[in-house]
Amino acid sequence: MNVLICSVGRRVQLIDYFKEELNKVGGKVIAVDCDPTAPALYHADLFEIVPRIDNPEYISYIKNLCRKYNINALLTLIDPELTLLASFKEEFEKEGFLVIVSEKKVVDLCYDKYLTFKFLKENNIPTVPTYIDIDMVIQDLNEGTIKFPLIIKPRNGSGSVGLHKVANLNDLQIFWQENHDYIIQPFIESNEFCVESYIDLLTKETTNLFCKRKINMRAGETDKSIVIKDSVLNDITYEVIHALKPIGPVDIDYFKTKDGYIISEINPRFGGGYPYAYEMGQNFIKSIINNLKGIPNTPYEKYLGEYEEGKTMVRYDHFIVL
Amino acid sequence: MNVLICSVGRRVQLIDYFKEELNKVGGKVIAVDCDPTAPALYHADLFEIVPRIDNPEYISYIKNLCRKYNINALLTLIDPELTLLASFKEEFEKEGFLVIVSEKKVVDLCYDKYLTFKFLKENNIPTVPTYIDIDMVIQDLNEGTIKFPLIIKPRNGSGSVGLHKVANLNDLQIFWQENHDYIIQPFIESNEFCVESYIDLLTKETTNLFCKRKINMRAGETDKSIVIKDSVLNDITYEVIHALKPIGPVDIDYFKTKDGYIISEINPRFGGGYPYAYEMGQNFIKSIINNLKGIPNTPYEKYLGEYEEGKTMVRYDHFIVL
Numbered sequence: 001m002n003v004l005i006c007s008v009g010r011r012v013q014l015i016d017y018f019k020e021e022l023n024k025v026g027g028k029v030i031a032v033d034c035d036p037t038a039p040a041l042y043h044a045d046l047f048e049i050v051p052r053i054d055n056p057e058y059i060s061y062i063k064n065l066c067r068k069y070n071i072n073a074l075l076t077l078i079d080p081e082l083t084l085l086a087s088f089k090e091e092f093e094k095e096g097f098l099v100i101v102s103e104k105k106v107v108d109l110c111y112d113k114y115l116t117f118k119f120l121k122e123n124n125i126p127t128v129p130t131y132i133d134i135d136m137v138i139q140d141l142n143e144g145t146i147k148f149p150l151i152i153k154p155r156n157g158s159g160s161v162g163l164h165k166v167a168n169l170n171d172l173q174i175f176w177q178e179n180h181d182y183i184i185q186p187f188i189e190s191n192e193f194c195v196e197s198y199i200d201l202l203t204k205e206t207t208n209l210f211c212k213r214k215i216n217m218r219a220g221e222t223d224k225s226i227v228i229k230d231s232v233l234n235d236i237t238y239e240v241i242h243a244l245k246p247i248g249p250v251d252i253d254y255f256k257t258k259d260g261y262i263i264s265e266i267n268p269r270f271g272g273g274y275p276y277a278y279e280m281g282q283n284f285i286k287s288i289i290n291n292l293k294g295i296p297n298t299p300y301e302k303y304l305g306e307y308e309e310g311k312t313m314v315r316y317d318h319f320i321v322l
Numbered sequence: 323m324n325v326l327i328c329s330v331g332r333r334v335q336l337i338d339y340f341k342e343e344l345n346k347v348g349g350k351v352i353a354v355d356c357d358p359t360a361p362a363l364y365h366a367d368l369f370e371i372v373p374r375i376d377n378p379e380y381i382s383y384i385k386n387l388c389r390k391y392n393i394n395a396l397l398t399l400i401d402p403e404l405t406l407l408a409s410f411k412e413e414f415e416k417e418g419f420l421v422i423v424s425e426k427k428v429v430d431l432c433y434d435k436y437l438t439f440k441f442l443k444e445n446n447i448p449t450v451p452t453y454i455d456i457d458m459v460i461q462d463l464n465e466g467t468i469k470f471p472l473i474i475k476p477r478n479g480s481g482s483v484g485l486h487k488v489a490n491l492n493d494l495q496i497f498w499q500e501n502h503d504y505i506i507q508p509f510i511e512s513n514e515f516c517v518e519s520y521i522d523l524l525t526k527e528t529t530n531l532f533c534k535r536k537i538n539m540r541a542g543e544t545d546k547s548i549v550i551k552d553s554v555l556n557d558i559t560y561e562v563i564h565a566l567k568p569i570g571p572v573d574i575d576y577f578k579t580k581d582g583y584i585i586s587e588i589n590p591r592f593g594g595g596y597p598y599a600y601e602m603g604q605n606f607i608k609s610i611i612n613n614l615k616g617i618p619n620t621p622y623e624k625y626l627g628e629y630e631e632g633k634t635m636v637r638y639d640h641f642i643v644l
Contacts, residue, residue, distance in 0.1 A: 010545070010638035037546055039636045167500070171493060178489070223332070224359055275641035311643050314361045316332035318640045319597035321633050 001027035001292055002069055004097075006062065006076040006085070007053070008033050008040035012318070013275040014077070015043040021285040030069050032062070037322055053081050059088050066097040072292050075100040075248070077270055079156075082107040100201065100288065102246040102268045109244070110266045111156050113183050123243040125236065126262040128255070131184040134176050138169070149187040152179060193254040193261065194225070195237045196277040198284040199247045201291040205299040206241055208284065209234055210277040210307060225276060227311040236261055249274065249284050276313040281306060323349035323614055324391055326419075328384065328398040328407070329375070330355050330362035334640070335597040336399070337365040343607040352391050354384070359644055375403050381410050388419040394614050397422040397570070399592055401478075404429040422523065422610065424568040424590045431566070432588045433478050435505050445565040447558065448584040450577070453506040456498050460491070471509040474501060515576040515583065516547070517559045518599040520606045521569045523613040527621040528563055530606065531556055532599040532629060547598060549633040558583055571596065571606050598635040603628060 003022060008015055008031040018029040023045070031044030034052045041047040048065055051058050066074060074097060076085055085092075086104035093099065101107065109115045117130035129146060131137045132155070140146045152175045153163040162179075165187055166172045176182070191213055198208040211233050215224040237252055240263065251271025253264045274284070287297045325344060330337055330353040340351040345367070353366030356374045363369040370387055373380050388396060396419055398407055407414075408426035415421065423429065431437045439452035451468055453459045454477070462468045474497045475485040484501075487509055488494045498504070513535055520530040533555050537546040559574055562585065573593025575586045596606070609619045 010636070012638045013641060037634045037636050039638045167496070171496065174489070174493065272639070273641065276643065279641070279643040312359045313641065313643045314332070314359050315639050315641050316334045316361045317594070317637050319335055319595065319601070319635065319637050321598065321601040321635045 001025055001072050001289065002030060003027065003288070003292075004030045004032065004062070004066060004069065004071045004074040005044070006032050006050075006074065007078040007081050008044070008047075009035075009038050009077065010040060011077050011270075011272075012040045012043050013278075014270060015040045017275070017278055017285055019043065019045055021283070021289060025289055027072075027289075028069070030065065030071065032065065039320060039322070042322070053084055059084070059091075063092065063095070063097070066092065066095070071097050073098040073100055073288070075269070079111055079267065079269070082269060083111060098201075098292065100248045102248065102250075106244055106246050107268055110246075110268050113153075113155055113157075113265075116263075116266060117183075119244070120240070120263055123239070125239055125243065126260060128185050128188060128262055128264055134172070134184065137172070137184050141169070146186045151185050151187045152176065152182050153185070154179075155181045155183050188255045188257060188262075188264075190255045190257050192264070193228075193230075193233060193256060194271065194273060195233060195252045195254070196271055196274055196282065196284075197237060197241065197250050197252070198282075198287050198297070199241060199250060200287070200297050200299070201247055202294070202296045203299070204245065204247060205296075206238065207287055207297040207300050208277075208282050209237055209300055210280065210282045212273075212276060212313070223315050225273065225313045227276075227280060227307060227309055227313065229307075229309050233261055236263070240266065248288070273313075273315075279313070280308070280311065323347055323394050323611065324352060325349065325610070325614075326352045326354065326384070326388060326391065326393045326396040327366070328354050328372075328396065329400040329403050330366070330369075331357075331360050331399065332362060333399050333592075333594075334362045334365050335600075336592060337362045339597070339600055339607055341365065341367055343605070343611060347611055349394075349611075350391070352387065352393065354387065361642060361644070364644070375406055381406070381413075385414065385417070385419070388414065388417070393419050395420040395422055395610070397591070401433055401589065401591070404591060405433060420523075420614065422570045424570065424572075428566055428568050429590050432568075432590050435475075435477055435479075435587075438585075438588060439505075441566070442562070442585055445561070447561055447565065448582065450507050450510060450584055450586055456494070456506065459494070459506050463491070468508045473507050473509045474498065474504050475507075476501075477503045477505050510577045510579060510584075510586075512577045512579050514586070515550075515552075515555060515578060516593065516595060517555060517574045517576070518593055518596055518604065518606075519559060519563065519572050519574070520604075520609050520619070521563060521572060522609070522619050522621070523569055524616070524618045525621065526567065526569060527618075528560065529609055529619040529622050530599075530604050531559055531622055532602060532604045534595070534598060534635070545637050547595065547635045549598075549602060549629060549631055549635065551629075551631050555583055558585070562588065570610070595635075595637075601635070602630070602633065 028045035031047045032050045089099040120127040196210045212225040246268045249270045251267040350367035353369045354372045407423045411421040442449040518532045534547040568590040571592045573589040576583045
């Protein structure tokens with residue numbers, strides 16, 4: 001059983017886990033990236049350098065690799081490629097290459113912060129107020145529904161890339177004029193939480209929920225987290241998954257405000273911090289392997305996640321010469 | 323021979339190297355940090371959790387550890403502690419604990435971006451124009467010496483923490499009013515370079531110079547670098563070291579503008595990217611061990627650094643559960 005992983009980048013530990021789990025069942029992980037200096041390439045069983053995802057030949061290139069390596073399933077680790085793979089899902093599957101990605105409408109919605117907001121609001125799931133119309137912002141500021149500081153960030157994008165914090169109307173107007181395809185949100189200073197879940201590819205049932213509270217944030221990336229269990233967080237996560245219907249690994253970020261948890265982002269892919277979940281026994285890769293063998297995974301029993309609360313998890317930098 | 327390293331934080335690889343080199347000569351590395359979740363602690367031979375560096379008992383606590391572990395030398399990995407250790411250097415050395423830190427006036431100067439600028443200017447070494455007076459900025463803007471965008475960042479601090487980019491006078495004035503102890507500099511969009519050097523503790527001669535060009539910058543941290551050799555960069559580095567007279571490991575950051583290299587920062591300590599230098603054979607830890615044995619290291623022969631040009635080096639995240 002061979003799995004091809006696209007845009008592996010610096011996700012070294014995840015590729016190590018795939019290699020370990022696939023090797024156990026006589027399979028291999030094949031890693032691809034357009035950048036030969038992507039360190040995760042060198043941790044796979046085999047790797048290939050491919051064109052950039054915006055190259056018109058990209059999909060046929062990947063399809064050829066699936067044939068060459070007798071691939072059973074493929075997935076990507078980056079947001080912009082989710083839509084691409086979702087668009088060609090059927091085409092791949094005609095040749096027997098399962099694409100582990102949610103439906104196109106799901107990944108499109110998650111990639112667009114304004115669509116995410118609209119969807120959650122329609123489903124009465126608490127989220128961060130999000131605007132694409134500055135007049136609406138001004139109206140809500142005047143009505144006192146929101147207040148400064150506000151943040152402006154790209155409508156598509158992850159982490160804090162391109163994020164500006166603005167303290168007054170003048171700054172807001174300047175940044176708004178200069179940046180296109182941006183959204184405006186109130187700045188929320190609160191604890192951040194993250195839930196990693198796996199939705200079975202066969203039964204579409206949630207089989208894992210793993211919750212953590214983020215500590216020190218540095219430029220939008222988490223340095224430290226604490227494992228928690230929280231039935232309220234589980235309930236909201238269930239609600240979102242039920243409404244959105246994603247499949248495979250999904251990572252959902254939350255703020256906790258005085259009114260409770262609100263969703264900040266939904267990533268229908270392996271989250272950057274997935275290694276924490278794996279190290280705590282949340283083996284989504286084994287779940288994928290089961291699914292590929294036609295075996296459904298046991299649905300998660302609400303509030304009874306099989307992991308230990310209170311553990312601290314940290315991230316550090318590793319440097320290598322290629 | 324035992325070495326105590328303060329504020330080890332997430333510098334896991336550096337502690338691994340210290341352990342490896344010290345173990346070869348029958349020595350040990352003892353790591354300390356105020357945060358029990360600092361992952362580097364757990365890579366040392368022994369570790370201790372200590373008070374914060376601003377605790378009045380900190381120095382006596384560290385001195386007791388030096389006695390307890392029969393320490394030969396100690397050093398710190400973070401900027402704010404350099405001044406502290408430099409202040410108590412003599413006191414430690416009276417008891418036979420060598421503090422590997424430059425003189426207090428050197429570390430104070432490097433920690434303060436405005437003092438660094440003044441020092442370099444006085445020594446005719448090219449650097450980034452730096453202001454602590456907004457009227458001077460306005461004057462130079464009017465005279466066309468500098469232009470927008472400008473950046474505002476803390477006078478003390480590292481990386482891009484607290485950095486704002488401003489596009490016009492209005493924004494500049496707003497940020498300037500809101501932030502105290504900040505400096506203003508022109509925003510420089512250019513390639514960034516870094517030189518790691520070692521200045522022998524006995525001879526005060528430079529024994530290593532290792533140059534790299536940074537690629538992708540993400541939130542002020544380098545993801546990727548390429549090893550280079552450049553006699554011009556070496557010359558400026560020599561000049562700085564000659565004028566400043568630091569000792570031990572020193573990391574100097576540069577921009578390359580159309581007028582040539584200009585210095586952006588001098589860090590009189592192990593740089594965050596030192597593992598690249600080590601992996602390329604620049605073993606500053608062995609140099610420290612030699613010095614502690616009373617053996618001087620061979621001075622660097624200008625332009626003949628013993629490393630291979632053109633190698634790519636990358637950084638990735640590693641996650642652990644404590």
